[in-house]
Amino acid sequence: MSASTSAETMNDVDLTAPMFSFAAFGTLAAVHSSEEQADFVATAYKPDGAGFSNSWSGKVDSLIAGQVTGTFSPHVSAVVQVVAEQSHDGAFQPHVEWANFRYQFSPDLSLTFGRTALPTFTHNDSRKVGYSLPWVRPPVEVYDLAPITSNDGLGVIYQRRIGSATNTLQLTGGWSVSKFPGGRIGAGEAKARELLSIADTHEWGFAMLHVNFGRTRVSIAALEPLFAALRQFGPPGEALADKYEVNDALVSFMGLGAGYNPGEWFVQAEWGHLDSSSLLGAKTGWYVSGGIRFGTLTPYLNYADVRPTGRTFEAGLDLASLPANLQDPAAQLNGALNSALSGIPRQATYTLGARWDFMRNVAFKLQYDQIALGRDSVGTLLNVQPGLRRGGTVHLFSASLDFVL
Amino acid sequence: MKRIAPGLVAAALCLTVQAALADVVAIVAAQSPITSLTSAQISDVFLGKLTRLADGTRPLPIDQTEGSATRDAFYLQIAGKSPAQMKAFWSKLIFTGRGRPPKAVADDLAVLKSVQENPVAIGYLDRRSVNASVRIQP
Numbered sequence: 001m002s003a004s005t006s007a008e009t010m011n012d013v014d015l016t017a018p019m020f021s022f023a024a025f026g027t028l029a030a031v032h033s034s035e036e037q038a039d040f041v042a043t044a045y046k047p048d049g050a051g052f053s054n055s056w057s058g059k060v061d062s063l064i065a066g067q068v069t070g071t072f073s074p075h076v077s078a079v080v081q082v083v084a085e086q087s088h089d090g091a092f093q094p095h096v097e098w099a100n101f102r103y104q105f106s107p108d109l110s111l112t113f114g115r116t117a118l119p120t121f122t123h124n125d126s127r128k129v130g131y132s133l134p135w136v137r138p139p140v141e142v143y144d145l146a147p148i149t150s151n152d153g154l155g156v157i158y159q160r161r162i163g164s165a166t167n168t169l170q171l172t173g174g175w176s177v178s179k180f181p182g183g184r185i186g187a188g189e190a191k192a193r194e195l196l197s198i199a200d201t202h203e204w205g206f207a208m209l210h211v212n213f214g215r216t217r218v219s220i221a222a223l224e225p226l227f228a229a230l231r232q233f234g235p236p237g238e239a240l241a242d243k244y245e246v247n248d249a250l251v252s253f254m255g256l257g258a259g260y261n262p263g264e265w266f267v268q269a270e271w272g273h274l275d276s277s278s279l280l281g282a283k284t285g286w287y288v289s290g291g292i293r294f295g296t297l298t299p300y301l302n303y304a305d306v307r308p309t310g311r312t313f314e315a316g317l318d319l320a321s322l323p324a325n326l327q328d329p330a331a332q333l334n335g336a337l338n339s340a341l342s343g344i345p346r347q348a349t350y351t352l353g354a355r356w357d358f359m360r361n362v363a364f365k366l367q368y369d370q371i372a373l374g375r376d377s378v379g380t381l382l383n384v385q386p387g388l389r390r391g392g393t394v395h396l397f398s399a400s401l402d403f404v405l
Numbered sequence: 406m407k408r409i410a411p412g413l414v415a416a417a418l419c420l421t422v423q424a425a426l427a428d429v430v431a432i433v434a435a436q437s438p439i440t441s442l443t444s445a446q447i448s449d450v451f452l453g454k455l456t457r458l459a460d461g462t463r464p465l466p467i468d469q470t471e472g473s474a475t476r477d478a479f480y481l482q483i484a485g486k487s488p489a490q491m492k493a494f495w496s497k498l499i500f501t502g503r504g505r506p507p508k509a510v511a512d513d514l515a516v517l518k519s520v521q522e523n524p525v526a527i528g529y530l531d532r533r534s535v536n537a538s539v540r541i542q543p
Contacts, residue, residue: 023499023500025496025500065500067499067500079502081500098502102502107457107463108456108457112502117501123497125501126496126497126500126501129500131492131496132493132494132497132500133493159456161455161456161457164449166449166454166455168503203454205445206485262485263481263484263485263486263487263490264485293487293490296487357487357489360472360488360489361492363489404492404496
């Protein structure tokens with residue numbers, strides 16, 4: 001990420017530039033979880049993590065990414081960013097995270113066409129750039145809320161000055177397809193269409209305020225057999241299927257973030273809410289974080305919480321009103337509904353960690369997380385084994401090395 | 406005597422503190438149309454948050470290359486950010502396509518040259534390198 005190549009400068013008039021520039025970032029990390037009956041993962045897209053599958057896992061946070069930016073004229077540029085990390089099928093594979101053309105109308109207004117990371121919560125579009133974050137990972141209680149994190153379509157960024165503050169408005173619209181491993185909401189593809197997101201960041205001196213709203217229609221084809229089976233049970237089954245089906249189901253999400261960062265210390269807080277009347281459910285997450293910088297060492301302390309705000313239990317089909325031979329199948333369908341609903345996480349996490357910028361472009365972090373699983377919840381853990389004690393405590397130890405090039 | 410002395414001491418202290426902090430100064434060409442920028446505005450120009458001044462001028466920030474002691478002192482002074490924090494700041498913008506750092510030149514001499522070549526350029530350098538061709542901001 002050389003600051004001296006003109007292709008990367010603010011002044012778009014400078015055309016004596018090379019046309020292409022390259023930058024890279026990555027994280028090498030290992031996580032240990034004390035909970036051996038389930039896996040800790042930072043995102044629902046990965047099939048396994050630390051705890052049950054591996055005592056120590058490098059797959060939770062490790063990744064490497066490269067970005068090529070092409071500048072074709074003072075107004076037109078393109079970017080491709082490829083990230084290699086553990087994918088939904090377990091393999092460490094590269095995928096295209098960003099690929100778009102940008103038309104810069106002026107230094108304040110630009111239009112992008114193609115793929116971008118969805119700018120929802122404050123750090124959502126930079127959540128994989130570990131070097132840009134104070135912590136090993138952004139708090140999962142907020143950053144794992146929305147099932148959609150990327151967008152294929154159009155984006156507009158408008159930055160303007162209001163008094164001595166800078167306001168950046170981002171409008172994003174399009175669609176997205178994500179692949180999930182087998183999990184509480186089913187494996188396969190989640191397709192989002194009619195995706196619309198509005199995010200606004202207001203920066204005034206050392207203070208920052210962020211707000212975002214978004215909505216989309218989500219379809220998960222792998223869940224269709226469950227709802228097709230429910231529909232066979234007459235009007236009660238139809239009603240259940242109509243309510244919970246994830247077929248063009250409307251999902252809305254919103255977030256509010258605030259921070260104060262004078263450099264020698266920082267505080268930051270965020271609140272996020274996901275809402276859907278389908279099987280995806282409704283939940284609210286938030287965190288507060290603070291840190292102090294002592295030279296090249298920045299210790300930090302976080303508290304985060306996530307909880308369901310809608311149904312976590314569905315009585316389902318009335319078994320008593322069914323003939324004997326249909327009671328077992330009906331019970332299984334009820335069980336499948338409740339398995340998904342009870343999977344909506346309830347947990348709270350205390351985090352203590354430190355970041356050490358021991359050399360240029362590299363940061364070393366050590367982090368301890370104490371996760372208190374909510375009563376009757378497995379929190380954000382995956383691959384839950386029968387021996388897992390709900391409502392227990394999980395101790396995580398993470399060590400990471402973040403770098404940028 | 407009793408009333409004047411504390412005032413003199415306070416003034417001397419202010420000058421001393423100012424001299425200790427003012428190793429790096431922001432400068433524009435002597436003939437630049439940019440006349441009065443505050444410290445906060447200079448910080449915002451270099452961080453990409455202020456791209457157009459009240460009179461419509463688009464200032465052009467000139468950085469010094471990463472690793473330079475002058476650069477590190479400048480950002481600590483004007484934005485409160487350590488070199489790592491500056492790198493983290495630009496990483497977030499570069500990898501989300503929202504911004505790019507200013508053009509960087511090698512040293513104080515190169516800054517003086519760049520500022521001469523472009524009337525809307527703002528650079529920073531060691532106070533001792535200031536000459537008649539440039540004006541200190543603020």
